Amino acid sequence: MRRNNIMEQQYETEFIFKYWLKFKNILIDGIIIGVANTLFALAATIIGPFKNFLPNFILAHSLGITVSLVILFSILIFGPRTWKFFLLITGIDICLGLFIGLQIGFIILRYFFNIVLNWQTQNLGPQAMIAGIFASAAILYFLITKIRLRYRNEMIEREKIKRMAVEKESILANLRMLQAQIEPHFLFNTLSNILSLIDIRPEKGKSMLLDLTKYLRTSLSRTMPEKTTLSQEISMIESYLNIQKIRMNERLNYKIDVSNNIRQHSFPPMLLQPLVENAVKHGLEPKVDGGEIVIKVTEENNLLKIEVADTGLGFSDFDKSGVGIANVRERLGLLFGEKGRLIIEENKPHGVRAIIEVPINGL
Amino acid sequence: MVYKAVIAYDEKELRTYLKKMLAEVWPQLEICGEAANGKETLKMIDTVAPHIAFLDIKMPGISGLEVAKNIAGICRIVFITAFDQYAVEAFEREAVDYLVKPVTKERLLQTVNRLKKQLQSSPEPPVDLAEMIKQLLTSLQSNANAGLRYLQWIKTQHKENVRLISVEEVDYFQAGDKYTLVITAEGESLIKKSIKELSQELDPQKFWQIHRGTIVNVSKIETIGRSLTGRGILKLKNRTDALTVSRQYLHLFKQM
Numbered sequence: 001m002r003r004n005n006i007m008e009q010q011y012e013t014e015f016i017f018k019y020w021l022k023f024k025n026i027l028i029d030g031i032i033i034g035v036a037n038t039l040f041a042l043a044a045t046i047i048g049p050f051k052n053f054l055p056n057f058i059l060a061h062s063l064g065i066t067v068s069l070v071i072l073f074s075i076l077i078f079g080p081r082t083w084k085f086f087l088l089i090t091g092i093d094i095c096l097g098l099f100i101g102l103q104i105g106f107i108i109l110r111y112f113f114n115i116v117l118n119w120q121t122q123n124l125g126p127q128a129m130i131a132g133i134f135a136s137a138a139i140l141y142f143l144i145t146k147i148r149l150r151y152r153n154e155m156i157e158r159e160k161i162k163r164m165a166v167e168k169e170s171i172l173a174n175l176r177m178l179q180a181q182i183e184p185h186f187l188f189n190t191l192s193n194i195l196s197l198i199d200i201r202p203e204k205g206k207s208m209l210l211d212l213t214k215y216l217r218t219s220l221s222r223t224m225p226e227k228t229t230l231s232q233e234i235s236m237i238e239s240y241l242n243i244q245k246i247r248m249n250e251r252l253n254y255k256i257d258v259s260n261n262i263r264q265h266s267f268p269p270m271l272l273q274p275l276v277e278n279a280v281k282h283g284l285e286p287k288v289d290g291g292e293i294v295i296k297v298t299e300e301n302n303l304l305k306i307e308v309a310d311t312g313l314g315f316s317d318f319d320k321s322g323v324g325i326a327n328v329r330e331r332l333g334l335l336f337g338e339k340g341r342l343i344i345e346e347n348k349p350h351g352v353r354a355i356i357e358v359p360i361n362g363l
Numbered sequence: 364m365v366y367k368a369v370i371a372y373d374e375k376e377l378r379t380y381l382k383k384m385l386a387e388v389w390p391q392l393e394i395c396g397e398a399a400n401g402k403e404t405l406k407m408i409d410t411v412a413p414h415i416a417f418l419d420i421k422m423p424g425i426s427g428l429e430v431a432k433n434i435a436g437i438c439r440i441v442f443i444t445a446f447d448q449y450a451v452e453a454f455e456r457e458a459v460d461y462l463v464k465p466v467t468k469e470r471l472l473q474t475v476n477r478l479k480k481q482l483q484s485s486p487e488p489p490v491d492l493a494e495m496i497k498q499l500l501t502s503l504q505s506n507a508n509a510g511l512r513y514l515q516w517i518k519t520q521h522k523e524n525v526r527l528i529s530v531e532e533v534d535y536f537q538a539g540d541k542y543t544l545v546i547t548a549e550g551e552s553l554i555k556k557s558i559k560e561l562s563q564e565l566d567p568q569k570f571w572q573i574h575r576g577t578i579v580n581v582s583k584i585e586t587i588g589r590s591l592t593g594r595g596i597l598k599l600k601n602r603t604d605a606l607t608v609s610r611q612y613l614h615l616f617k618q619m
Binding site for chain 2: 185188189191192193195196197199200201204246247248249251285286287288290315318325326329338341343344345346348352
């Protein structure tokens with residue numbers, strides 16, 4: 001929370017910087033301050049010691065402009081980092097600004113209008129100072145509120161953009177999920193295997209077709225964002241591996257080690273499957289001797305740990321695996337935040353081990 | 364004349380099936396060998412010297428394309444590929460014979476007829492085949508590498524295991540004495556790659572060098588501020604430490 005506050009203030013300072021760097025903003029605020037100064041001069045003419053408008057007008061403007069500049073610069077330099085500090089410094093600055101502003105006003109009046117006034121004239125100094133302090137407070141309040149308002153609007157805007165980004169992300173993730181589900185390569189490979197098996201070994205062809213059906217049914221039902229259980233996920237992976245087993249024969253062996261208890265947990269789709277597909281595609285398929293895939297799910301300290309280990313080629317072919325694994329990481333982040341982890345490490349003596357960790361109460 | 368052929372296909376069932384279909388559409392063709400991977404194929408072609416080789420593109424070890432490169436002058440080649448837009452386009456462009464899985468009898472008949480015609484006009488394989496295959500290889504490889512020119516994974520030591528970290532997870536890289544520090548939300552690890560090497564290998568759209576010794580993941584940047592001395596100060600998402608942007612790299616943030 002505290003860290004957020006500091007970041008917020010940092011951002012606010014930057015915002016003010018940007019705000020004042022725009023000529024339009026300075027012009028608008030300048031006009032408003034000018035009008036306020038003139039009104040102040042009118043009021044001073046009516047109630048003040050001088051019934052002459054001109055000196056009041058000149059003094060009000062030299063005071064107002066100096067004080068505004070002083071406030072402007074103290075905002076720019078100190079920023080609203082800590083308000084107490086800022087107010088203290090600004091207060092001192094305002095007094096200084098009043099003094100200088102009034103002095104400038106006297107000089108202008110003397111040189112341009114031949115009106116000689118000074119601090120002692122009819123107690124002008126103290127009166128002007130007191131009036132000036134109130135006026136300055138008004139200016140300060142005006143500028144700060146205006147900036148704050150602008151800032152708040154911008155924050156709302158920013159929040160909106162952030163929310164839109166999250167929404168977009170989830171839509172994209174869904175889309176990618178759909179695209180990733182059935183890879184045409186896999187589908188056509190399987191179909192061509194089934195086609196060839198129908199004539200030669202119809203029994204095997206039939207079982208492959210059943211596995212494909214099961215795989216497709218689970219895949220396609222995923223278009224709905226329903227919760228699936230780990231058991232469904234595992235059975236889909238079993239059919240996937242069965243299909244691949246027919247293709248790759250003795251080059252692919254697999255073992256799935258999940259207790260019945262754990263199978264009942266609900267589990268988001270498209271997390272485990274890409275890891276298994278990756279192990280087949282980039283681990284075992286390119287390896288002449290093939291190897292084994294071991295899937296193990298354990299439960300510990302409220303964490304579900306899913307391990308997919310293969311004895312394939314290892315990291316050398318891993319560079320090609322881009323999208324699938326990146327999707328898993330992204331989805332883990334969307335679903336579980338920092339609590340969902342994906343670890344990819346060496347499986348000794350060869351191969352890759354991918355581990356997903358998710359909080360059970362977050363499922 | 365009896366023509367000889369070999370079938371190189373890593374899937375046993377499909378190999379059998381292709382053999383059976385070939386026997387139907389071209390009974391005179393003698394299948395004198397079957398291979399399941401690239402190495403076996405090369406050896407077999409060496410010993411039996413076939414007229415035609417049916418080559419599966421995706422074989423373990425040495426791929427079908429690599430095999431083709433080596434045998435281009437020795438025999439005619441028919442590639443077998445699964446559904447793959449790019450490959451098919453490349454085959455069409457280079458006018459190479461190919462079959463798409465699942466192989467149908469009609470398609471096989473077409474290919475066989477063409478092969479027969481070619482073999483009758485000249486029993487030797489065309490000289491320019493080698494060149495065609497080379498073209499094919501480069502175009503297919505450049506396609507496969509298109510999205511992966513940049514560094515994707517970083518190998519780090521974690522206890523006694525080697526781990527892969529996706530570059531997307533990295534917050535920033537910081538140069539150390541001998542090693543480079545990789546900083547992620549999970550912690551820090553050391554790698555041997557220098558900042559200079561990393562700056563060349565990482566995607567410049569996603570990673571910016573902001574200092575002589577620092578490369579930052581752009582997607583992790585939260586805000587940029589300015590210090591009184593004119594350098595930039597970066598805040599990263601979910602991190603408390605701030606990074607300094609030296610003046611020569613400040614232009615990167617101009618548009619922000």
